[in-house]
Structure formats: C-alpha cells, structure tokens
Amino acid sequence: MRPFSYSRADNIQAAIHAPSISDTQIETASVHASHQYLAGGTTLIDLMKLDVMRPRNVTDINALEHTPSGEISFGPRGLHLGALVRMSAAAEHADVRENYPVIAQSLELAASAQIRNMASLGGNVLQRTRCTYFRDTSYGTCNKREPGSGCAALEGINRSHAVLGTTESCIASYPGDFAQALIALDAEVELAGPKGSRRIHFAELHRPLGNTPHVETVLEPGELILAFMVPSAPWAKRSLYLKIRDRQSYEFALASAAVALDLDGGTIRNTRIALGGVATLPWRAHETEQKLKGRRPDDEAFNEAASTAFAGAKPREHNAFKVQLGKLTLVRALRQAATMEI
Amino acid sequence: MTVTLLERARADASVAAKAMDGTEPRSTTLRINGRDHRLTLDARTTLLDALREHAGLTGTKKGCDHGQCGACTVLVDKRRVLSCLTLAATAEGQDVTTIEGLAKSDGTLHPMQQAFIDHDAFQCGYCTPGQIMSAIACVQEGHAETEAQIREFMSGNLCRCAAYPNIVDAIQQARPQMERA
Numbered sequence: 001m002r003p004f005s006y007s008r009a010d011n012i013q014a015a016i017h018a019p020s021i022s023d024t025q026i027e028t029a030s031v032h033a034s035h036q037y038l039a040g041g042t043t044l045i046d047l048m049k050l051d052v053m054r055p056r057n058v059t060d061i062n063a064l065e066h067t068p069s070g071e072i073s074f075g076p077r078g079l080h081l082g083a084l085v086r087m088s089a090a091a092e093h094a095d096v097r098e099n100y101p102v103i104a105q106s107l108e109l110a111a112s113a114q115i116r117n118m119a120s121l122g123g124n125v126l127q128r129t130r131c132t133y134f135r136d137t138s139y140g141t142c143n144k145r146e147p148g149s150g151c152a153a154l155e156g157i158n159r160s161h162a163v164l165g166t167t168e169s170c171i172a173s174y175p176g177d178f179a180q181a182l183i184a185l186d187a188e189v190e191l192a193g194p195k196g197s198r199r200i201h202f203a204e205l206h207r208p209l210g211n212t213p214h215v216e217t218v219l220e221p222g223e224l225i226l227a228f229m230v231p232s233a234p235w236a237k238r239s240l241y242l243k244i245r246d247r248q249s250y251e252f253a254l255a256s257a258a259v260a261l262d263l264d265g266g267t268i269r270n271t272r273i274a275l276g277g278v279a280t281l282p283w284r285a286h287e288t289e290q291k292l293k294g295r296r297p298d299d300e301a302f303n304e305a306a307s308t309a310f311a312g313a314k315p316r317e318h319n320a321f322k323v324q325l326g327k328l329t330l331v332r333a334l335r336q337a338a339t340m341e342i
Numbered sequence: 343m344t345v346t347l348l349e350r351a352r353a354d355a356s357v358a359a360k361a362m363d364g365t366e367p368r369s370t371t372l373r374i375n376g377r378d379h380r381l382t383l384d385a386r387t388t389l390l391d392a393l394r395e396h397a398g399l400t401g402t403k404k405g406c407d408h409g410q411c412g413a414c415t416v417l418v419d420k421r422r423v424l425s426c427l428t429l430a431a432t433a434e435g436q437d438v439t440t441i442e443g444l445a446k447s448d449g450t451l452h453p454m455q456q457a458f459i460d461h462d463a464f465q466c467g468y469c470t471p472g473q474i475m476s477a478i479a480c481v482q483e484g485h486a487e488t489e490a491q492i493r494e495f496m497s498g499n500l501c502r503c504a505a506y507p508n509i510v511d512a513i514q515q516a517r518p519q520m521e522r523a
Contacts, residue, residue, distance in 0.1 A: 003365040003385070003386065004385060005363065005364025005365050005385070006364070006385035006429070006431055038429070040427075041427050041428060041429060042409055042427050045429065046409055049407065050408075057364075060431070088421075112412065113422060113496075113497075113498050114412060114415055114424045114476065114498045115409060117421045117423055118424065118427065248497075249493070249494050249497035
C-alpha cells in the first residue's frame with residue numbers, strides 16, 4: 001500500500017471541506033482520485049492493498065455515524081436510510097423488513113456477516129467491480145483502471161461479466177445487490193459537497209459507461225452521500241430480492257432480480273424491476289415493467305417480460321449462459337412476488 | 343511473516359524520506375482485551391498487523407489479507423469485523439477483543455473454545471481463532487438458532503480442512519451455555 005495522509009472528520013462540514021479535496025485534480029468518482037472518504041473500508045482498503053486505488057489523502061468519516069447519517073427512520077412519506085448505517089443494521093431493522101423486504105433481502109444476501117457489520121450503505125452503492133482484469137494490476141489493459149488502455153475482458157475470461165449496458169470499452173459487471181433494490185424503488189440520494197447540497201435520483205448516481213468507464217458516478221470532488229430516501233409505494237411490501245450464484249452464501253450474483261408488484265385482484269396494476277449480476281451498472285428494466293402493466297400475473301406474462309428484459313443483451317464467449325439464467329431468475333422472482341402473503 | 347516485516351521496513355524508509363506530510367507514523371492507542379496498548383503506527387497499518395506485529399498478539403491469523411477468508415475476525419465494540427480491512431487508526435477509542443481475550447485468568451476456556459475442542463471442530467487450526475470469534479458473535483447476534491442459520495451466518499469464515507459439520511456442532515453446544523452465562 002502506498003503512503004497516504006489520514007485524517008478524521010467528526011461532522012459533515014469538516015468532511016467536505018477537508019483541505020486535500022481542493023487539491024484533487026482527478027474526478028472524485030475515478031479510481032485514481034487523490035482523495036477518498038473511508039467508512040467501512042471493505043472496498044477501499046482492499047483495492048489500496050492491490051495498488052488499484054492510490055489515494056494520497058484519506059478522510060475517515062465513521063464519526064458521521066453519530067449524526068442523522070447514522071440513522072434509519074420510517075414515516076408516511078417513506079424510508080430514510082443514513083449513508084453511515086451499516087449493512088447489517090439496515091438488514092435487521094424492523095421497519096425495513098416489514099415495509100421494504102427487497103431492501104432487507106438485498107443486504108442480507110450480500111457479503112458475509114463481518115463485512116455487513118463494517119460496510120456502510122453509502123459505500124455499498126459505490127463498491128467497485130470484481131472484474132479480475134480490473135483488480136489485478138499485472139494486466140496492462142483495463143479502461144476502468146488505466147483509461148484508454150483497452151479491455152482485457154472482451155476476449156478474456158468473461159464468465160462473470162455483464163451482458164447489459166456493455167460497450168466495447170468495458171464489460172465489467174456492477175457487483176452490488178442493495179443498489180438494485182434502491183433503483184427499483186425509485187430511491188433518491190442526498191448529497192453534500194464543497195459546492196453545496198443536492199438531491200438526485202438514485203438512477204442518476206451511476207453513469208452509463210460511454211467511453212469513460214473509469215468515472216463510475218456523477219459525484220463531484222468531495223461530494224459525500226448523506227442518505228437514501230425511499231418513497232412509500234403500494235408495491236413496496238410485495239417485493240423481494242432473488243439472488244442466484246455459484247455458491248449459496250458469501251458470493252456475488254451471477255444473476256439477480258429485485259422485483260416489486262402491486263396487484264389489483266387478478267391483474268398487475270404496477271411493478272418495479274431491477275436486474276443485478278448481469279449489467280455494468282444498477283439496472284432498471286423500465287420496458288419490462290410497462291409490458292407487465294394490466295397483465296395477469298402468470299407465467300406467460302412473466303416469460304414475455306423476461307424476454308423483453310434481455311432483448312438487448314450482448315453476451316461474450318463465456319457469459320452467454322447469463323441471458324437464460326437472468327430470464328429464469330426474473331421469472332422465478334416475479335412468480336414468488338405474485339404469491340407472497342402480505 | 344517475512345513478507346510483512348519486509349514491507350514494513352520499506353514503508354518506514356519511504357516515510358522517513360518524506361518528512362511531515364501527514365504520512366509519518368503517529369501514536370495510536372488501542373484498547374485490546376481490556377488493556378491499553380500505545381503503539382506508533384504508520385497510517386497504512388491494519389488492525390490485523392497492529393495486533394500481530396506491534397502488540398505481539400499473534401492469535402489473530404492472516405489468511406487472505408483481502409477480506410475473503412475470515413481468519414482475521416475480531417470483535418470491535420462487540421461487533422465481528424475483519425481486522426485485515428480495518429485500519430488500526432479507525433479502531434482507536436473502541437474495544438477490540440481477540441482470541442487471547444476469551445479465557446478467564448485462571449485458564450478456564452470460553453464455552454465456545456471448549457466446544458471447539460469437544461467437537462474436534464478443526465484440523466490444522468489456522469482458521470480457528472477467526473471461527474471462534476465469529477461464532478461467539480453469531481450466537482450473540484441471535485443468528486445461531488438453527489443449523490441452516492449457523493451455516494449462513496458463519497459463511498464468512500472459510501475452513502480449508504472443511505471441518506464445517508463439527509464447527510456447526512460446536513456452536514450448537516456453546517449457544518445454550520453462553521445464553522445461561
């Protein structure tokens with residue numbers, strides 16, 4: 001690990017006005033940003049040890065746990081999840097489990113008990129890809145790590161890689177689960193930064209790859225996630241997260257589905273769908289949702305929806321199985337949601 | 343271990359060459375098993391290396407050093423965490439409990455340690471301190487009610503000797519004992 005300067009921020013103002021932020025020459029969202037915030041450290045410290053991330057300044061924001069960013073609250077307007085809440089705390093919170101099962105499940109099925117105790121919700125959505133060519137610096141070609149160098153995964157071992165949202169510059173899969181629940185439920189993100197505060201849709205946080213896969217989010221230098229707001233919605237209770245993986249626990253998704261259904265007797269009034277393990281960023285399946293509106297919740301509708309969801313898939317040599325696996329995952333998730341007792 | 347010492351020597355050298363830019367070692371007090379340890383640590387020092395190389399507590403093991411195996415599991419403020427991905431500086435002011443802090447001063451083992459012996463819940467023993475720390479937290483969290491739940495909530499601790507069935511048995515023995523205590 002390369003030397004860095006460590007400092008602690010006890011409050012938001014101290015964090016976003018850390019002097020080292022103004023020196024930042026490279027986009028904060030880039031892997032090469034010279035300043036990084038540290039919460040649980042489960043991504044950052046790992047990637048610093050691998051020499052993939054090389055910040056010169058690290059600001060420890062764990063003390064923000066003692067501000068509203070460390071709290072969960074639930075009311076008529078929805079759910080407020082502080083960004084410094086740990087994954088395990090959110091997964092076990094009674095209001096989350098009762099009213100937003102897809103959120104609780106996406107957290108509970110991720111990582112291990114130890115990592116869930118460490119990792120913050122804010123850090124969780126910013127976790128970086130598990131693409132081997134990104135994580136191993138002995139590969140010279142990775143557009144995420146060394147912009148413009150190429151992508152070794154295109155013709156390499158790409159079994160775990162994405163089939164949706166890919167470009168010729170990057171096919172790295174977005175590894176997270178929680179983000180799929182947030183994007184499905186129309187969550188918003190509260191941000192604070194040196195230039196002020198703002199609120200954006202969660203769906204706007206991650207940038208489509210384009211030609212700059214190394215810049216993963218729209219976060220400005222020094223900008224910090226304070227909280228997530230998940231609106232109340234008639235489909236939130238009938239929601240779940242289905243995760244399919246190589247082993248039953250402590251593994252990233254090969255394919256996953258976050259689904260929420262609002263049923264009106266025998267028809268689907270509304271639905272929300274997001275897909276994980278198969279896309280380069282948190283992936284909302286808008287067209288698929290439209291297809292299901294007004295339909296009966298049966299296998300015919302679900303199979304058609306799954307075909308729509310993967311119509312634009314671009315499989316590579318080793319990950320073609322993800323198209324069929326992704327479809328079956330979505331169908332099974334929708335079936336289970338339709339028969340949930342709520 | 344040689345690797346770690348070499349890396350530290352190299353780290354010391356590069357820090358010495360760059361005077362006072364915020365990267366120099368600083369005094370850090372860690373409260374480990376109820377006792378304060380005042381250590382001089384480079385900012386890069388993980389809690390795992392601070393325990394093993396600086397505080398001399400080698401019971402906590404370094405497996406993968408990347409948060410994938412669970413061998414380095416310790417309790418920080420009673421929560422199980424991976425000491426390899428925790429910077430020592432961030433643990434300042436918190437209570438760190440390691441495998442060395444479990445037995446009573448008269449040598450009586452913690453019920454979980456005794457259960458691991460009773461059920462032969464290890465072969466090589468390298469993952470065992472991490473397994474035991476994780477198992478204690480698993481019981482305290484209320485995640486050791488069924489065999490399936492134990493397996494799910496212990497999945498962050500790998501055992502390459504595959505002593506898993508015996509580990510599950512050990513936890514099932516220790517759980518009621520811990521709840522009574």
